[in-house]
Amino acid sequence: MNVLLIGGGGREHAMAWKLAQSSMLDELYVTPGNPGTLRHGRNVEVDLQDQRALRHLIIDKRIRMVVVGPEAPLVDGLHDRIAADPGLKGLVTVIGPGASGARLEGSKEFAKEFMLRHGIPTAAFRAFGRGELDAALEHVRRTAGPYVIKADGLAQGKGVVIAASREEAEQTLKDMMQGTALGAAADRMLIEQHLSGTEVSCFLITDGEAFKMLPSAKDYKRIGDGDTGPNTGGMGAVSPVPFADREFMDKVHDRIALPTIRGLRSEGIPYQGFLFMGLMNVGGEPYVIEYNVRLGDPETQAILPRLRSDLMDLFEGIATGTLSERHVDVDDRSCATVVLASAGYPGKYETGKAIVGLDLVQSAHVFQSGTRQEKDRLLTAGGRVASVSAFGKDIEHAIINAYTNVALIDFEGKTHRMDIGQDLLNTSAGRGGTGQKLGIK
């Protein structure tokens, strides 16, 4: 089968790498892809808004499956446009939900209301429209901090502010509700109850009827060690997560995954593809912070290496509505992923720096994101440049292995966190680890 994979980040490089291992795959096309995906398929240019061009590509390349990496095309209705195209009728399966299902990520208020309807544990909230600034300020004055303030729509990571003080919360609400910086994403605003705990990213794959849980991962979002500094797209990940043990994952399955898939069905919302449940572990109880309608980046780079099953087989299960008959087989080993970024990221950074040492990496996978090939040189071309994923018999060994390989790669301004996975070693639940802090230089 020929597949078109949409996206061009580390997540998509990992997906391309995984798909290319399948005997069910004939040709893999990636758009836009990156120099990393080029090793597993062909990169093609197509404007996803241009339905004629997309149709032509699908027909010309005999594509039978479109796998969507990022959320924006899904929220934007790409699935629906392909499904409704008379020229493509019955020809292609899209892995990723239609616009109605993608609202779980595209509208935080919709997601919250959905969770309320289906009894899915999440932080309490209030929603306010642009004209309701006074009511929102009044709500802040009547409640205790910290305040979790969120724009309803997609805001490229800039739509959530955790305000410690009442003054900061009021200022944030004024800025977001009166300003134009976030566009229509801030037409509705949410103020949520603040949850204290540890975050964990859980994933499932579904054909709309059955679903299968995928490995969990912990993401490290801040740029600095010890979770300091500004938020990024993600600076590293570890899978599995020691505290997301059998008991915890059973709760995730029963209280969150199952009612979510049942809820979608009962509301007549078709959903096929991945669902990312961003959870907070509050004293052993899972609460949903957010849904994403895709896999995570960089979580994917830590979970796909652990997936023993053929990803194409799972996708085939979606295409034929037979996911219940497929198996998700997971490697027991731990995988640690360290993201290499350009100096200055997530603020301003320079690009065009030569990347060296990739050929020295032997005991890890390097998934590229912000890279560009120029003749025989690989150059940096983005904030997050690449992620290095390595196995270990436990988290401690996975981390050591990942950092050993990180040290082999170099480019001017190479920046990364030194403490990916460290916090997990310090928990009593640390599976197989020594419980000691590692002295990584």
Ligand code: AMP
């Ligand atoms: P979101 O975009 O909804 O995932 O929010 C971004 C980040 O804000 C999350 O990854 C959490 O670290 C934090 N956050 C969001 N909602 C809450 C909440 N209700 N309580 C505490 N932290 C939260």
Ligand code: GLY
């Ligand atoms: N790593 C978080 C995300 O993909 O949203």
